[in-house]
Amino acid sequence: MLRLVVLGPHTRLLSSVCAACPHSPAGCCVAPPTMDWSDVGRIVALGGDEALAWLEGEICARNLVPHGDGLALRKAKGLARPDGPKLAKCVYHAQDGCVVGSDRRPATCNYYVCESVYVDDRAAADEARAVHASLARAFTAWDAELGARVRASHPDGPPWDRAFLRWLGAAFLELSARVPDASSSSASPCARLVLSRETDA
Ligand code: SF4
Numbered sequence: 001m002l003r004l005v006v007l008g009p010h011t012r013l014l015s016s017v018c019a020a021c022p023h024s025p026a027g028c029c030v031a032p033p034t035m036d037w038s039d040v041g042r043i044v045a046l047g048g049d050e051a052l053a054w055l056e057g058e059i060c061a062r063n064l065v066p067h068g069d070g071l072a073l074r075k076a077k078g079l080a081r082p083d084g085p086k087l088a089k090c091v092y093h094a095q096d097g098c099v100v101g102s103d104r105r106p107a108t109c110n111y112y113v114c115e116s117v118y119v120d121d122r123a124a125a126d127e128a129r130a131v132h133a134s135l136a137r138a139f140t141a142w143d144a145e146l147g148a149r150v151r152a153s154h155p156d157g158p159p160w161d162r163a164f165l166r167w168l169g170a171a172f173l174e175l176s177a178r179v180p181d182a183s184s185s186s187a188s189p190c191a192r193l194v195l196s197r198e199t200d201a
Pocket residue numbers: 015017018019021022023024026027028029112113114115116117
């Protein structure tokens with residue numbers, strides 16, 4: 001069964017299929033997504049000083065590794081499930097799943113599901129696909145803009161210090177608040193999603 005928790009940029013798509021993923025014992029976490037600029041900004045915007053300290057610690061520990069588009073999640077070998085097997089997967093994946101909350105993951109971890117999930121629950125699939133497509137478009141646009149701003153202000157790469165992380169949080173809030181008139185027929189599904197955060201959160 002597919003469940004949508006629609007909270008704007010923090011939306012989650014959840015499925016019972018994932019608990020026994022047919023594709024990998026570690027599910028999607030065998031190939032973690034990048035923590036892009038907007039993902040880092042989202043984490044800072046949601047978590048404030050605690051999130052800042054967490055990000056600094058994880059960068060220091062090299063679990064999050066700076067690269068051209070944000071931070072890469074380190075992969076480490078470990079048990080995918082209590083009864084095995086051992087395989088390389090996201091550093092935040094434990095035997096019973098992800099150990100970080102939805103507010104500290106790349107947004108893709110929250111809103112991506114594969115075709116097996118859609119096939120399992122055809123009744124919810126259309127809405128879920130639309131939600132996924134809206135979020136993918138929104139995050140792609142936010143990442144493009146944030147990436148351009150980062151390159152303009154830090155041509156040799158950002159310092160990844162607290163001031164830079166705070167700046168990313170503020171910039172993410174600014175971009176994600178740009179919502180077109182929701183009453184307009186041209187308002188995108190993403191606009192609906194962003195607005196729904198204000199009522200559902
Ligand atoms: S979305 Fe698909 S690949 Fe990912 S954990 Fe769920 S069933 Fe597995």
